Amino acid sequence: MDELMLVAATPFKRNNKKSLSIKDFEFVLSFDMKWMAPDAASKIRDKAIGAHLLKFEGAELIPAFDISKIEIPHGFKPSGSLFQERSIIEDIIAMIVASCGKNTKDTIVMINKKQEELGDLVDIEVAGLLVAREIGCNIDSIYDRVFDKVFRTGEKST
Known part of the structure; x- marks a missing residue:
């Protein structure tokens, strides 16, 4: 929990x-x-x-x-x-757990599996967004943070 x-x-x-x-x-x-x-x-x-x-x-x-x-x-x-500040992936996991009723362990397993399915070609945060979308979770509020982390070079985002 x-x-x-x-x-x-x-x-x-x-x-x-x-x-x-x-x-x-x-x-x-x-x-x-x-x-x-x-x-x-x-x-x-x-x-x-x-x-x-x-x-x-x-x-x-x-x-x-x-x-x-x-x-x-x-x-x-x-x-x-x-x-302490949580990482983006920790926030994604917490949002999936809260809004979709999944438990933390199962959510992590689904995200890791999604990343492996994609040949580890995407960041873990992107895999988390994909899992959330597939199971119907609304986590729109975190998209900008993921975009900043994944696509903005030279900037650090948490």
């Missing part, structure tokens, strides 16, 4: 609600769970929105995945790596 997805699901599960205000979402992460400072909770919220794990419905945050299928392990606490 993706760590960011577990963190994003926690405030909803803890409050047994399908939507939360930004303040309530961040409050749970910062003060109820004591996992992070309020400014870090804001960054995690933004990261989860960027990964299409959370979205807005009016002024409320709602999960873009079925939280009833998420089990938060007893004693779970996010690792420090959650606060």
Whole structure:
């Protein structure tokens, strides 16, 4: 299970609600769970929105995945790596998992298989986009990042 997805699901599960205000979402992460400072909770919220794990419905945050299928392990606490920037392929995998209901391991296997089928002639991110498209996932928001990484020379993109 993706760590960011577990963190994003926690405030909803803890409050047994399908939507939360930004303040309530961040409050749970910062003060109820004591996992992070309020400014870090804001960054995690933004990261989860960027990964299409959370979205807005009016002024409320709602999960873009079925939280009833998420089990938060007893004693779970996010690792420090959650606060690091994820690579593009990690974002693609997280988006496929969140929007199409695939698990992380199966998603990675499908992406690797697609890259092998193409004779390793495409970057892993392109293979990820192809898999997402084939299984009907909408990950349009990441196309520009992949394009920049694959086709813009001399520029580094994460």
